[in-house]
Amino acid sequence: MAKKRLVLALGHDALGTNLPEQKNAVTKTAKAIADFIQDGWQVVITHGNTPQLGMIHTALNEFAKNHEGYTPAPMSVCSAMSQGYIGYDLQNALRSELIKRGIYKAVSTILTQVTVDPYDESSYTPMKVVGRVMNAEEAKEEEAKGNFVVKEGEGYRRIVAAPKPVAIVEIDAIRALADADQPVIAAGGGGIPVMEQGSHLKGASAVIEKDRAAGLLAKELDADVLMFITGVPNVVLNYGSDHPINIDKMTTAEAARYAGEGHFKTGSMLPKVESSIDFINAGKGRRAIITSLDGAKSALAGKGGTTIQ
Ligand SMILES: Nc1ncnc2c1ncn2[C@@H]1O[C@H](COP(=O)(O)OP(=O)(O)O)[C@@H](O)[C@H]1O
Numbered sequence: 001m002a003k004k005r006l007v008l009a010l011g012h013d014a015l016g017t018n019l020p021e022q023k024n025a026v027t028k029t030a031k032a033i034a035d036f037i038q039d040g041w042q043v044v045i046t047h048g049n050t051p052q053l054g055m056i057h058t059a060l061n062e063f064a065k066n067h068e069g070y071t072p073a074p075m076s077v078c079s080a081m082s083q084g085y086i087g088y089d090l091q092n093a094l095r096s097e098l099i100k101r102g103i104y105k106a107v108s109t110i111l112t113q114v115t116v117d118p119y120d121e122s123s124y125t126p127m128k129v130v131g132r133v134m135n136a137e138e139a140k141e142e143e144a145k146g147n148f149v150v151k152e153g154e155g156y157r158r159i160v161a162a163p164k165p166v167a168i169v170e171i172d173a174i175r176a177l178a179d180a181d182q183p184v185i186a187a188g189g190g191g192i193p194v195m196e197q198g199s200h201l202k203g204a205s206a207v208i209e210k211d212r213a214a215g216l217l218a219k220e221l222d223a224d225v226l227m228f229i230t231g232v233p234n235v236v237l238n239y240g241s242d243h244p245i246n247i248d249k250m251t252t253a254e255a256a257r258y259a260g261e262g263h264f265k266t267g268s269m270l271p272k273v274e275s276s277i278d279f280i281n282a283g284k285g286r287r288a289i290i291t292s293l294d295g296a297k298s299a300l301a302g303k304g305g306t307t308i309q
Pocket residue numbers: 010011012013048229230231232234235236237238239263264265267268269270
């Protein structure tokens with residue numbers, strides 16, 4: 001019997017937000033992923049990247065500002081670096097966990113590019129926050145360069161467009177590894193955003209929402225389950241109020257209705273729910289799960305978490 005395919009989208013909690021945190025977090029995350037593999041799932045992993053991207057972008061660009069001979073690094077190059085860095089930690093943690101369990105499978109990371117539409121409407125309303133907190137003077141300098149900033153507390157942070165993912169360039173390579181039952185990490189950070197210019201792919205100064213890229217990945221791979229591992233065990237209604245209601249199960253029609261009523265926050269829960277609806281409606285017998293790392297195993301077995309079907 002063919003193995004069932006699981007696309008896992010890892011959020012901040014599963015990765016941490018700096019070097020030591022990530023080193024620790026991936027050890028725990030790898031155990032959860034190894035459990036799925038041991039239980040017979042074929043696993044494809046994707047992940048967020050904004051803390052790592054911010055760290056890399058700040059380090060390179062601040063250094064270049066103050067040191068002759070160094071040039072600033074574009075967002076797309078930093079995105080590629082973040083895929084390499086996160087993939088490196090994750091694939092080694094998972095490889096090690098699998099070996100401990102007597103499972104010998106190559107674990108790889110595919111440097112993944114995702115095409116975006118240069119006229120995507122997100123260009124007009126940048127919303128993805130990246131990088132360190134700046135003071136007012138630095139914020140002005142960014143704006144003078146044509147970049148956008150947003151006020152956050154006492155400081156400012158850069159915001160970039162989050163265009164919709166159109167196509168995953170390396171999808172055939174990802175599928176080949178998944179078909180060979182090799183765990184593969186792909187489309188990290190939503191994929192490196194690129195624009196098609198004839199045969200050339202030009203990096204875009206944007207960040208694709210990883211939840212939307214995860215949905216596309218799951219659709220393209222015809223996955224059985226799309227699971228978002230995030231900071232909460234359940235999706236709730238009336239989020240942020242004093243009377244939240246846990247959702248255990250919802251249909252795509254119910255999910256769309258709740259989304260329309262404003263229960264899911266833009267840029268955090270909303271893209272997870274919308275990607276789930278899109279993934280489920282594009283095939284048969286599919287389900288999406290939104291839960292925390294601790295709840296992941298039982299949610300996949302049908303207990304706990306939020307399931308959309
Ligand atoms: N309706 C909701 N139910 C549960 N969590 C919500 C809801 N709306 C917004 N959230 C927030 O969304 C967060 C998860 O999204 P996000 O911060 O993007 O994390 P991740 O890095 O895991 O993708 C939760 O930790 C919670 O704070």
